[in-house]
Amino acid sequence: MVDELEDKVMGCIIGSVIGDAVGSVSEGLSREQFINLPWNINKKRVAGRYDASSRKRASSFRYMAC
């Protein structure tokens, strides 16, 4: 069982790698009008801590078309 602080520390480090990896796919490209996604993700806005119930939909989402 990972405690909350450890989860956040690991989330920050590995989250930055995930962001780097996701962003590196589109970096500098001049094709693709929009990465085919954000506007299709569910619109649920959650105040406070992220609502894990929306994760399943997000994880099954294929967001890059290139």
Added chain:
Amino acid sequence: MMPLQGRGPHPLGIWLADAPRGTGTDDTRMNNIFIECVIKNRGDINPHLLAFEYIERYRDIEKYVPEYFTSEDIEKLALPFYRSLFRRACIYLRIDAPELYEPFDTKERVPWYVIEESAGYGDFPNISGLISLQSAGLLYANEPEKAYKKAYELSTITDMGYARDATAILAATISAALSEKDNPLEVLERGIKTNPFGLRNRRMTANQWWQHYPQLHELFRMADESKDEKELILKLAKACNHLHLFDPFDVLGVPLTIIRYCKGDPVRSIIMAANHRKIDEEGRLIRFRDTDCTAMVAGAIVGAINGLTSFPKDWVKDAIEANKKVYNVDIEKNSKTFYAVLYQ
């Protein structure tokens, strides 16, 4: 995450052609140096220790490249990557080296005060601190002022001008995110308001001297007024269109704004940040901007707010496996050890 088909290796990009999805770039590699330096020094870190780490990795480069690397890979990829950090470290430590004179087109000996301002990452405030110290805020859980001061101090090696404030604001934001109360909007507010040195006229938050340039509060207003993601992406693109690709205002300000809009949602924040772009007057895409860095900053902050368990499991798995394979870097082990060194 899609595999990186058709992308060739680059010193500051990915080091393997057609790398698997989840592979990071220089942002990942630079931050990993910081992480491993903190681990090596059992939680102690200062600019001297980090500068010596940069020098060691350049001097003993064979120890720090993937096993599959050939001597040609080292020459074309690893050395150019480490050389910039090496130069900055030498300047910080006042160590003279032939590499310091390579960026200059003259046979005359360039004075030290010129080298100081020009070697390494150029002579303008840029994102080298943001992409090499994104984990600095983790040193102090819920102590944004301490995190700010430490990041500002560490950024002495690579940053200048308001880039240091940007690196420090990122650290303060991440530190604030490690609190038990993790309302994303409060986290952002605490981060950007952290100003332990009482800096006036800060470019990153409000500055009358930069009144003709985009201001962070203006970007935040765009987030509050946009009806959907597309509208916000286009507004941010227009606001940042004239900024340098590596302007810290852009690379920090845009993810902060997106996280505000997404209320900290990790997936949406990262994907929106990966959509940051340069557009023409009709709003058509010219090209995506430095999206690995904007999405990296977004990922670091939302990861600190929500934790690793908030990311899709396949994203986490891919990121861990890909960087182990391509760089021989175990980000899972390193992040666990980093936490243990600091907090256990």
